[in-house]
Amino acid sequence: MTIDDVRALAEVTAAFHAYEHALMDDDTPAMDRLFHDAPTTNRYGVGEVSYGIEAIRKFRKGRGGSPRRRLGRIAITTYGGDFATADAEFFREGSPRRGRQTQSWVRFPDGWKVVSAHVSLEGDAH
Numbered sequence: 001m002t003i004d005d006v007r008a009l010a011e012v013t014a015a016f017h018a019y020e021h022a023l024m025d026d027d028t029p030a031m032d033r034l035f036h037d038a039p040t041t042n043r044y045g046v047g048e049v050s051y052g053i054e055a056i057r058k059f060r061k062g063r064g065g066s067p068r069r070r071l072g073r074i075a076i077t078t079y080g081g082d083f084a085t086a087d088a089e090f091f092r093e094g095s096p097r098r099g100r101q102t103q104s105w106v107r108f109p110d111g112w113k114v115v116s117a118h119v120s121l122e123g124d125a126h
Contacts, residue, residue, distance in 0.1 A: 001080045008078040012105050015112040016076060016086045019103075026065035032057060036106065036113035043117040046099075068093040082107040098122045 015034060022030035032053075035041055039052040043059075050056040072089030079085075084105040089098055104116040 008081045012084040028060050036115045045119050
């Protein structure tokens with residue numbers, strides 16, 4: 001298995017940034033196109049858990065957009081030509097807390113899609 005195949009890495013990196021752009025623009029049709037359209041696609045958010053693409057779509061419609069943020073460190077790795085992980089730190093405007101986002105991406109016949117996502121904010125250290 002090839003780790004970080006150049007072509008696959010470039011494709012999933014472009015898809016990752018397309019998702020971030022859609023998220024900041026609250027472009028829900030674009031976000032939907034980048035998530036796998038299936039009941040097996042899941043997203044754990046900061047304040048919600050969504051099992052299946054329909055639950056994810058319902059959450060996006062009710063949210064009214066994502067808080068503005070800037071990305072920190074991004075680590076994208078491909079495993080073979082059809083699977084990748086994307087891990088990113090982010091910082092919301094007006095907040096000192098670091099956020100974390102993890103996505104699992106799979107290449108389907110119609111392109112790279114998120115099949116699992118997790119978003120969280122760091123808690124207070126004790």
